Amino acid sequence: xxxxxxxxxxxxxxxxxxxxxxxxxxxxxxxxxxxxxxxxxxxxxxxxxxxxxxxxxxxxxxxxxxxxxxxxxxxxxxxxxxxxxxxxxxxxxxxxxxxxxxxxxxxxxxxxxxxxxxxxxxxxxx
Numbered sequence: 486x487x488x489x490x491x492x493x494x495x496x497x498x499x500x501x502x503x504x505x506x507x508x509x510x511x512x513x514x515x516x517x518x519x520x521x522x523x524x525x526x527x528x529x530x531x532x533x534x535x536x537x538x539x540x541x542x543x544x545x546x547x548x549x550x551x552x553x554x555x556x557x558x559x560x561x562x563x564x565x566x567x568x569x570x571x572x573x574x575x576x577x578x579x580x581x582x583x584x585x586x587x588x589x590x591x592x593x594x595x596x597x598x599x600x601x602x603x604x605x606x607x608x609x610x611x
Contacts, residue, residue, distance in 0.1 A: 529593040532601030536563025543575040553581035
């Protein structure tokens with residue numbers, strides 16, 4: 486799938502408020518356990534989509550979460566979700582490319598990514 490086709494597809498699903506999450510929340514819960522995410526952690530969610538995982542993490546573990554997604558529509562939907570859940574103090578979002586993240590080294594305790602690597606391409610221009 487070309488990068489533009491993928492971007493158009495995800496822009497469309499963001500506009501109607503759906504996202505891919507093949508493993509469901511059961512997979513997310515398993516990931517949380519495997520990564521030992523708790524209240525003390527600062528988590529980066531790469532490819533946060535509509536913000537379901539960041540919101541869930543903040544609600545269930547009390548950790549702080551920063552979500553990034555390539556698409557502004559996904560980030561806007563994520564911010565709306567977190568606001569509706571009353572989690573603005575624990576969760577932030579930014580538009581960013583997973584191949585060039587705008588963060589300092591060692592800023593996060595844990596980095597997670599669900600259902601993202603299958604959609605990334607390697608032909609990013611320098």
